[in-house]
Amino acid sequence: MVLPQLRDRRDNTLVDARRFFFEHGELPQAGLTPPVLRSWQRCRSSGLDHLDKHSPDPEGRAGLSEARERSARLLEHAGGIMEHVFEQIRASGSMVILADIHGMILHSLGDADFLGRAQRVALQPGASWDEAERGTNAIGTAIIELAPVEVMGAEHYLERNGFLTCSASPVFDARGRLAGVLDISGDYRSQQRHTLGLVRLSVELLEKRLFEAEFAKEIQIAFHSRPEYVGSLQEGVLAVGEDGRLLGANPVAREALGLCAGFVQAPVFNTLFRLGLGQVLDRAASAGDALLMLEMRRGDTVYARVRAPRGPRTAVPATGLADRAAEPRRTAPKAGEGRGNDITLDCLATGDERLQLALDRARRVQGKDIPLLIQGESGVGKELFARAFHNSGTRRDGPFVALNCAAIPENLIESELFGYVGGAFTGARREGAVGKIQQAHGGTLFLDEIGDMPLGMQARLLRVLQERCVSPIGSLKTTPVDLSLVCATHRMLRDAVKQGLFREDLYYRVNSLTVTLPPLRERTDIRSIVTKILAAEAEAIGARGAAITISGEVMNFFERYAWPGNVRQLQNVIRVAVALLDDECEIQPVHLPEELFGIDADGEHEERSGQAAEPPPRAAVGGNVARSLDEIELEAVATVMREVGGNVSAAARRLGVSRNTLYRKLGRMT
């Protein structure tokens, strides 16, 4: 038997698998993925001849245009995405293909070199790649498996398709029904390992667009258990009618809420979350840009953002506050925005001793090429500190390049960091891409959440730091780089080393000097920092802002509050308060978000009057007098929070309470 394009050990295994299957009629023990094996069995049972040389005729024009009409919405949203994907794989001998739910190709964009051969196997609009006709192939098999499928070379059932390598993923519409298939096909010899990842990512984007378009007129609530993922492809999204009925949920949301794809009985919002829709809309209106925290009935707490439809809303909110959502947003820059382009270490000194220590230590290593590691809870200002360090040093005129290792998918970190040359892999842009390391040449590379860097990447990064050279993916050429490295982490890297999650040698490389930024609740300069943030926020609203002050009551509250979200939370609270001021110029307790006072599990407001509730103290009350249970509890919470570096989930686990309970304790204990 002659098999096309066979190479390396994997091909030999495939040759054996084919021999077993086609000549001896046995099931191969190795070499095939379960979806391919299942597909081969289906093809054999249906009597398909693997040596068949006849290509079924493509549908006529009429058939194609009918199929396109049926999938008009899919085509409308897929077009731009396909072009973008094609831009990235141009010149790699591949095509991007969109097929309908029957496997008929609706649209394709292809490389001229490959098109000729592809057309011979009918990879053109109108052709059907239904598995029943074409045997095992990525498009047809993905439709049956309802999952992403990769079919390489001789895995294709029909021998004449063995020169292809295809990666396909089904696309589901906003209601979880199959809408089509996106595929990248190319010559088997130019097979690339990132292709399926690129297809899946593009499908996620396409599904997101389909969802947003379908529910454009409805209230959408985006959420994730981690705040930085709200707004990303990984977020869960719900579409909710104004009566609170759930209209749609994307796959992430369905999984988080335990809903099945085509939920027949639309649940009401407050059967899924511990708040009613009206309360959520109110909170969203008063929270400005800040994320909301919502507790799901299943127990977890998520961060959420409400996206209200454009135009007038008819739902009656629980209070008038929700109406503010419709007000146009100010466009002036806000405090902390502009990401500290001209901030220096001196600007950060606002009187706290521990912060001062960190500033002094950082200043001493400036210009000495000593890597700096910044530790601290989320929101304490690690990135701002890194920028200030850069702006205060000898490389201030060079670039400051930041990469958050926790926020980008693991398989993209390598290309983001090291870059790649054109054609390095299927997803590669023709002109290649310069990685962050090279971009930071002459300046500072800031690796945020370095503890989340995958181990494989850690080895490569270590080599760069040792050799001071970088080679992009797909290139043997090394380019010298001269940069200052600053890393940040919210967790104890030493523990990650002990658990085998972080390389010890890299640990010593990146933490030549470690500075720890104190959590806001432990800082002694709250007044100064509040004044500074208020000044910036007030400036952002123009001339009226100059008169804004903070009442003594609120300032006292700020000084005693536990600030689980640190400076970021303080900044948001001040931003919201400034936005809520009408004609008055003084920020009063009534301008503070409800979250600060807590909401009980059933969504009832507590302690909400014009008066500030007694705020939670920031530190345990010591002394020799007998302490109340609350004080002891607070001390335990504070100790555990310190031990886990401010990670609320870890602290909640250790204390045996839910995250929401812990937030309430942090926010309300007296």
Ligand SMILES: Nc1ncnc2c1ncn2[C@@H]1O[C@H](COP(=O)(O)OP(=O)(O)OP(=O)(O)O)[C@@H](O)[C@H]1O
């Ligand atoms: N000293 C400060 N003055 C004014 N704003 C500050 C200060 N420190 C931090 N901020 C603001 O607080 C927010 C959070 O800061 P930053 O992103 O630097 O924190 P982080 O510790 O890096 O957070 P994460 O760990 O979540 O990435 C930013 O908007 C920043 O501008």
